[in-house]
Amino acid sequence: xxxxxxxxxxxxxxxxxxxxxxxxxxxxxxxxxxxxxxxxxxxxxxxxxxxxxxxxxxxxxxxxxxxxxxxxxxxxxxxxxxxxxxxxxxxxxxxxxxxxxxxxxxxxxxxxxxxxxxxxxxxxxxxxxxxxxxxxxxxxxxxxxxxxxxxxxxxxxxxxxxxxxxxxxxxxxxxxxxxxxxxxxxxxxxxxxxxxxxxxxxxxxxxxxxxxxxxxxxxxxxxxxxxxxxxxxxxxxxxxxxxxxxxxxxxxxxxxxxxxxxxxxxxxxxxxxxxxxxxxxxxxxxxxxxxxxxxxxxxxxxxxxxxxxxxxxxxxxxxxxxxxxxxxxxxxxxxxxxxxxxxxxxxxxxxxxxxxxxxxxxxxxxxxxxxxxxxxxxxxxxxxxxxxxxxxxxxxxxxxxxxxxxxxxxxxxxxxxxxxxxxxxxxxxxxxxxxxxxxxxxxxxxxxxxxxxxxxxxxxxxxxxxxxxxxxxxx
Amino acid sequence: xxxxxxxxxxxxxxxxxxxxxxxxxxxxxxxxxxxxxxxxxxxxxxxxxxxxxxxxxxxxxxxxxxxxxxxxxxxxxxxxxxxxxxxxxxxxxxxxxxxxxxxxxxxxxxxxxxxxxxxxxxxxxxxxxxxxxxxxxxxxxxxxxxxxxxxxxxxxxxxxxxxxxxxxxxxxxxxxxxxxxxxxxxxxxxxxxxxxxxxxxxxxxxxxxxxxxxxxxxxxxxxxxxxxxxxxxxxxxxxxxxxxxxxxxxxxxxxxxxxxxxxxxxxxxxxxxxxxxxxxxxxxxxxxxxxxxxxxxxxxxxxxxxxxxxxxxxxxxxxxxxxxxxxxxxxxxxxxxxxxxxxxxxxxxxxxxxxxxxxxxxxxxxxxxxxxxxxxxxxxxxxxxxxxxxxxxxxx
Numbered sequence: 001x002x003x004x005x006x007x008x009x010x011x012x013x014x015x016x017x018x019x020x021x022x023x024x025x026x027x028x029x030x031x032x033x034x035x036x037x038x039x040x041x042x043x044x045x046x047x048x049x050x051x052x053x054x055x056x057x058x059x060x061x062x063x064x065x066x067x068x069x070x071x072x073x074x075x076x077x078x079x080x081x082x083x084x085x086x087x088x089x090x091x092x093x094x095x096x097x098x099x100x101x102x103x104x105x106x107x108x109x110x111x112x113x114x115x116x117x118x119x120x121x122x123x124x125x126x127x128x129x130x131x132x133x134x135x136x137x138x139x140x141x142x143x144x145x146x147x148x149x150x151x152x153x154x155x156x157x158x159x160x161x162x163x164x165x166x167x168x169x170x171x172x173x174x175x176x177x178x179x180x181x182x183x184x185x186x187x188x189x190x191x192x193x194x195x196x197x198x199x200x201x202x203x204x205x206x207x208x209x210x211x212x213x214x215x216x217x218x219x220x221x222x223x224x225x226x227x228x229x230x231x232x233x234x235x236x237x238x239x240x241x242x243x244x245x246x247x248x249x250x251x252x253x254x255x256x257x258x259x260x261x262x263x264x265x266x267x268x269x270x271x272x273x274x275x276x277x278x279x280x281x282x283x284x285x286x287x288x289x290x291x292x293x294x295x296x297x298x299x300x301x302x303x304x305x306x307x308x309x310x311x312x313x314x315x316x317x318x319x320x321x322x323x324x325x326x327x328x329x330x331x332x333x334x335x336x337x338x339x340x341x342x343x344x345x346x347x348x349x350x351x352x353x354x355x356x357x358x359x360x361x362x363x364x365x366x367x368x369x370x371x372x373x374x375x376x377x378x379x380x381x382x383x384x385x386x387x388x389x390x391x392x393x394x395x396x397x398x399x400x401x402x403x404x405x406x407x408x409x410x411x412x413x414x415x416x417x418x419x420x421x422x423x424x425x426x427x428x429x430x431x432x433x434x435x436x437x438x439x440x441x442x443x444x445x446x447x448x449x450x451x452x453x454x455x456x457x458x459x460x461x462x463x464x465x466x467x468x469x470x471x472x473x474x475x
Numbered sequence: 476x477x478x479x480x481x482x483x484x485x486x487x488x489x490x491x492x493x494x495x496x497x498x499x500x501x502x503x504x505x506x507x508x509x510x511x512x513x514x515x516x517x518x519x520x521x522x523x524x525x526x527x528x529x530x531x532x533x534x535x536x537x538x539x540x541x542x543x544x545x546x547x548x549x550x551x552x553x554x555x556x557x558x559x560x561x562x563x564x565x566x567x568x569x570x571x572x573x574x575x576x577x578x579x580x581x582x583x584x585x586x587x588x589x590x591x592x593x594x595x596x597x598x599x600x601x602x603x604x605x606x607x608x609x610x611x612x613x614x615x616x617x618x619x620x621x622x623x624x625x626x627x628x629x630x631x632x633x634x635x636x637x638x639x640x641x642x643x644x645x646x647x648x649x650x651x652x653x654x655x656x657x658x659x660x661x662x663x664x665x666x667x668x669x670x671x672x673x674x675x676x677x678x679x680x681x682x683x684x685x686x687x688x689x690x691x692x693x694x695x696x697x698x699x700x701x702x703x704x705x706x707x708x709x710x711x712x713x714x715x716x717x718x719x720x721x722x723x724x725x726x727x728x729x730x731x732x733x734x735x736x737x738x739x740x741x742x743x744x745x746x747x748x749x750x751x752x753x754x755x756x757x758x759x760x761x762x763x764x765x766x767x768x769x770x771x772x773x774x775x776x777x778x779x780x781x782x783x784x785x786x787x788x789x790x791x792x793x794x795x796x797x798x799x800x801x802x803x804x805x806x807x808x809x810x811x812x813x814x815x816x817x818x819x820x821x822x823x824x825x826x827x828x829x830x831x832x833x834x835x836x837x838x839x840x841x842x843x844x845x846x847x848x849x850x851x852x853x854x855x856x857x858x859x860x861x862x863x864x865x866x867x868x869x870x871x
Contacts, residue, residue, distance in 0.1 A: 251743075260681040263736070264737065312656060320680050328678045330752070
């Protein structure tokens with residue numbers, strides 16, 4: 001019995017990536033149809049709901065500009081509060097999209113094709129949400145352009161030694177490259193939508209964005225080259241963006257912020273939370289849009305494995321931080337971490353540890369990795385935990401700093417909470433628009449991993465190379 | 476005597492003189508180094524620790540590569556698996572070679588002196604961790620973990636040579652998953668214990684990751700050189716093809732960048748925060764001729780391999796790969812030397828003959844152990860279900 005279970009496990013790993021044995025045509029059909037049918041009522045209801053929340057966000061930002069950052073729960077020494085927590089949280093979410101589209105591509109993981117499109121869309125929307133927060137945090141927003149090194153007659157320049165400025169460049173580059181990467185991948189699919197379009201206006205719009213794609217041999221050759229180069233360029237960005245974000249904290253002298261493991265630790269956490277978000281979205285989308293044959297249990301299980309690996313990396317970072325704080329022999333370091341685990345924010349710290357380190361351990365079990373309710377709950381808990389991780393880092397380190405007389409307990413205001421919820425409204429509004437107007441799964445790429453895409457598929461048997469040329473076996 | 480190879484069983488039938496030469500070099504190297512112990516025991520122990528760490532990281536890299544291979548169900552690296560497995564299987568033997576470090580505890584580790592600790596509040600506060608009995612328990616524990624992991628994985632792999640079965644494939648995966656967690660923890664704490672505690676006041680949370688990044692580069696370089704040596708003897712020349720070298724080259728390039736990323740993170744954060752108890756580490760390494768060594772590492776460990784390995788053509792050129800592997804192994808040694816030696820020679824870098832003889836001594840014995848085991852079994856996992864696919868693998 002045991003042997004047969006293991007055989008199935010191994011076969012599942014080697015089997016087809018796409019279930020239901022589709023043809024090229026049925027792939028186009030089932031993905032394109034999603035954006036071609038009449039908009040459903042449910043979509044309007046959801047869109048109305050989330051865009052209303054996004055509007056609350058906009059209104060609150062307006063009030064913030066009128067009144068100033070005092071409407072948040074900020075007080076010295078906690079001069080950085082939820083706005084920064086939300087910024088780091090959203091930037092982190094984006095990282096899974098880039099990892100899937102760039103690193104998994106370079107590592108020849110063909111299973112990524114089913115999930116990369118909407119993961120990349122998620123990246124772009126998450127970065128938009130993230131970028132909002134530092135923008136509105138600057139106090140005098142009308143001079144927010146000072147963040148950019150614009151030549152001016154006053155010879156005023158941003159401080160190039162400040163990681164906050166590096167953030168502007170890092171996130172700006174990240175957004176640009178992610179957008180280009182996403183758009184490049186979309187071109188063949190946009191052309192498919194153009195060719196299927198029934199109305200003139202639809203044909204014109206998709207046609208304009210498809211940039212005259214004809215699917216010729218030369219088109220594909222250029223496309224593949226551009227895609228590979230963009231993957232190579234995006235790969236260092238997976239690491240650099242969140243490393244720069246971590247520098248915002250780690251270059252300081254504050255215990256709890258200044259520790260050398262921050263860059264890789266933040267990157268691991270970012271990928272962790274990003275995959276959890278991809279999981280949440282994928283589980284809903286595959287059910288609602290009936291694409292369970294494209295996002296199969298194998299994809300979900302692979303994502304759960306990555307969630308487990310990154311959870312362990314994050315757990316490693318927590319442990320090493322804690323150990324070295326003790327090992328340093330420095331009373332301030334020791335206090336910062338002791339205070340985190342037992343002080344006024346202990347509830348947040350243990351929420352973080354439970355959600356990020358303890359809960360994902362269920363994925364050691366294959367049954368749990370393949371249970372949809374379990375992975376849905378875990379994916380949400382992971383994002384709760386990762387939000388709290390940033391909260392613990394930002395707030396608990398600041399609230400109990402070097403002067404005990406100024407210590408106080410940080411309390412968020414309605415505007416802190418409203419803007420966090422509002423940012424989710426913005427995120428889901430954008431995501432719903434994406435689902436409505438663009439193909440949520442990369443059709444052209446999925447076709448390339450079907451068995452019949454292999455040039456030797458129709459050849460007579462017996463050339464001895466079948467085992468190696470079977471689609472998906474180049475792992 | 477030339478090495479002879481049976482192409483049907485994938486066994487090396489006549490092993491040549493490598494084992495013998497390595498053993499002689501190893502024993503001679505250690506014997507000459509022992510003379511150094513009599514003249515300058517402190518120098519001897521520091522040189523020995525550098526050499527020991529260098530070879531231990533190669534062994535650890537073998538363990539990492541093997542487990543990563545199982546966990547990712549990789550196809551391309553099947554043809555390299557027995558090589559990394561044999562490197563891994565050599566690792567536990569290093570416990571015997573660790574004995575000189577035990578003997579040199581007092582010369583190496585400042586915190587072992589009771590009288591010093593009594594008058595040092597910082598060391599006093601970490602005495603619960605930095606004390607001799609606990610140090611020995613931990614080191615023994617690392618070797619036990621490495622022994623159990625490598626033995627289980629290596630034996631399962633040999634068992635697979637008799638008859639392949641899904642259970643065996645799954646078993647190796649199952650061992651590798653918790654094995655990877657244990658690997659991460661043992662490597663980190665071993666690097667804290669053996670290297671970071673040389674300067675017991677100083678600490679850096681990224682230190683384990685830093686040592687890990689060098690470890691991966693070391694095993695990749697070692698495998699490239701080993702495969703090319705075999706190729707020169709016309710062994711596996713049609714099994715380990717340019718496609719496999721290309722992939723090894725990609726990983727070599729990727730980990731060169733990863734190493735630089737970790738090294739930069741550590742340096743930049745400490746430099747920027749400018750807290751004296753942390754900057755001391757880099758201050759020592761910026762002093763006198765140490766500055767030159769630091770620059771050699773910056774350019775030699777990152778800039779040169781980055782530029783050379785950037786193009787596709789370079790990764791598919793066996794000569795370039797060979798030169799870069801030797802280069803990176805030298806740089807890996809310089810890197811460990813740079814971690815260890817400034818604790819002894821504070822005024823400037825000093826390379827003594829003991830640095831060379833200990834490297835030959837430990838290395839000779841390492842190669843001897845490795846080679847004897849390597850030639851006693853088929854040198855590829857012949858019955859691996861993905862073996863044929865691995866041989867035919869192509870980068871497209």
